[in-house]
Amino acid sequence: MLRFAPSPTGDMHIGNLRAALLNFIVAKQLQRPLMVRIEDTDTARNIPHKDQEILELLSTMGISWDQLVYQSANVATHIEYAQKLLDQGLAFYCHCTLEFLEEQKQRALQEKRPFRYHDAWAFLQQQSNPHPVVRLRGSTQALDFTDQIKGVIHFEPHELDSFVILRADKTPTYNFACACDDFTYKISYIIRGEDHVSNTPKQILIQKALAQVLGVAYHQITYAHLPLILNHETGKKMSKRDAASSVSWLLQQGFLPQSVANYLISLGYSPPKDVFDLEESCAWFNLAKLSGANARFDLAYLRHLNHKHLSKLTLEELQTLLKLDHPSKAKLAQLFLEDSSTLQELQGKLKAMFSPKDIRQDYEGENFYDHCYHLYRALQTLNLGQLEDFTHFKQAAMQASQLKGKDFFKPLRILFTGQAHGLELSLLYPFVRAFASEILVLKDVHGS
Numbered sequence: 001m002l003r004f005a006p007s008p009t010g011d012m013h014i015g016n017l018r019a020a021l022l023n024f025i026v027a028k029q030l031q032r033p034l035m036v037r038i039e040d041t042d043t044a045r046n047i048p049h050k051d052q053e054i055l056e057l058l059s060t061m062g063i064s065w066d067q068l069v070y071q072s073a074n075v076a077t078h079i080e081y082a083q084k085l086l087d088q089g090l091a092f093y094c095h096c097t098l099e100f101l102e103e104q105k106q107r108a109l110q111e112k113r114p115f116r117y118h119d120a121w122a123f124l125q126q127q128s129n130p131h132p133v134v135r136l137r138g139s140t141q142a143l144d145f146t147d148q149i150k151g152v153i154h155f156e157p158h159e160l161d162s163f164v165i166l167r168a169d170k171t172p173t174y175n176f177a178c179a180c181d182d183f184t185y186k187i188s189y190i191i192r193g194e195d196h197v198s199n200t201p202k203q204i205l206i207q208k209a210l211a212q213v214l215g216v217a218y219h220q221i222t223y224a225h226l227p228l229i230l231n232h233e234t235g236k237k238m239s240k241r242d243a244a245s246s247v248s249w250l251l252q253q254g255f256l257p258q259s260v261a262n263y264l265i266s267l268g269y270s271p272p273k274d275v276f277d278l279e280e281s282c283a284w285f286n287l288a289k290l291s292g293a294n295a296r297f298d299l300a301y302l303r304h305l306n307h308k309h310l311s312k313l314t315l316e317e318l319q320t321l322l323k324l325d326h327p328s329k330a331k332l333a334q335l336f337l338e339d340s341s342t343l344q345e346l347q348g349k350l351k352a353m354f355s356p357k358d359i360r361q362d363y364e365g366e367n368f369y370d371h372c373y374h375l376y377r378a379l380q381t382l383n384l385g386q387l388e389d390f391t392h393f394k395q396a397a398m399q400a401s402q403l404k405g406k407d408f409f410k411p412l413r414i415l416f417t418g419q420a421h422g423l424e425l426s427l428l429y430p431f432v433r434a435f436a437s438e439i440l441v442l443k444d445v446h447g448s
């Protein structure tokens with residue numbers, strides 16, 4: 001079984017979504033089930049309803065799962081396992097105070113050596129600290145594992161010192177809860193972010209110890225740690241401060257789920273085609289071919305992909321996504337696609353066109369307002385129903401307004417679209433004619 005294990009402690013990050021997508025693809029390819037495990041044991045950092053938001057986002061992205069587990073439901077098992085490890089001497093109580101450990105850290109810093117925990121410290125403060133933590137006994141042997149992306153990763157014994165598995169309040173630490181659950185659910189393959197590489201040896205040690213105390217064979221999990229996604233400009237890890245790192249933000253900006261999936265699957269990969277959907281990628285994606293180098297987040301490429309995916313939508317799909325009350329408006333949206341790349345941009349153009357026009361907002365010269373208003377009044381006298389094509393309309397409108405050239409076309413564009421630049425007016429005319437009562441309307445002409 002594979003698992004995606006999000007923490008409900010913040011907005012879903014694109015790095016998490018990438019892990020979810022690749023877990024989904026690999027689970028499909030290996031025909032193994034996929035579990036979603038909400039890692040909600042850090043109660044202080046949990047945000048209410050984030051779990052639901054995460055599950056909804058996964059569904060929106062087309063990711064389905066076979067089993068859903070809340071880690072908090074397993075805490076009794078974590079504590080039970082910790083007790084077994086204590087009973088068999090693979091774990092021990094440690095009474096060190098935070099102050100003592102801080103002192104040791106400072107000393108290590110001064111002596112320019114890495115801080116390591118020594119098992120001999122465990123009982124030094126037994127008198128002053130009656131609330132011990134539980135530590136798993138570290139390893140005296142080196143440990144390595146083969147990462148599917150990074151190759152062999154090696155840890156020396158001095159890097160594998162004893163570490164905390166139960167806090168003083170008897171709550172499990174992240175590494176312990178995670179490794180216990182991976183053990184319980186027989187997780188065979190873990191795909192997650194590179195930031196977890198340093199947790200992996202701890203989790204392997206926990207799993208080995210659990211196999212020993214529970215008397216079962218230990219099976220090494222296959223690991224793949226995904227490289228970081230960096231901010232395009234700064235080259236630093238995309239953090240919460242980068243708006244584009246939030247999946248919800250990208251969707252709100254009008255990127256389609258299939259474009260975001262296409263983009264994240266393409267990161268650090270050479271796909272056989274540029275534009276594809278999640279389902280298709282299951283046929284050819286090969287995790288072993290993913291680049292081990294960090295990838296830069298390229299919004300321009302995501303926009304390009306989104307434009308391609310938007311162009312593939314049917315009129316019905318566009319109408320639904322843009323919540324349009326008429327199929328013809330979806331046709332218009334298709335036209336606007338010529339110079340738009342997101343749903344939000346399309347919505348902006350449609351809204352500008354179907355809202356009363358604020359002719360005082362445009363500052364194209366002194367007479368602009370007068371020309372607009374004059375043209376508007378002239379258009380009121382025309383019967384658009386009889387002016388079938390743009391050429392006829394244009395002639396009639398010029399005649400009625402006595403305006404020509406720039407003085408005619410610039411105001412006309414504003415009256416048609418609410419914007420100073422855009423598509424050819426002849427392309428837009430059929431829509432203006434069909435929806436004249438919605439489009440040829442001025443905003444607050446009184447009081448001018």
Ligand code: GLU
Pocket residue numbers: 004005006007039178191192193196
């Ligand atoms: N809850 C951890 C996270 O969101 C899970 C890491 C893992 O996949 O093991 O980063």
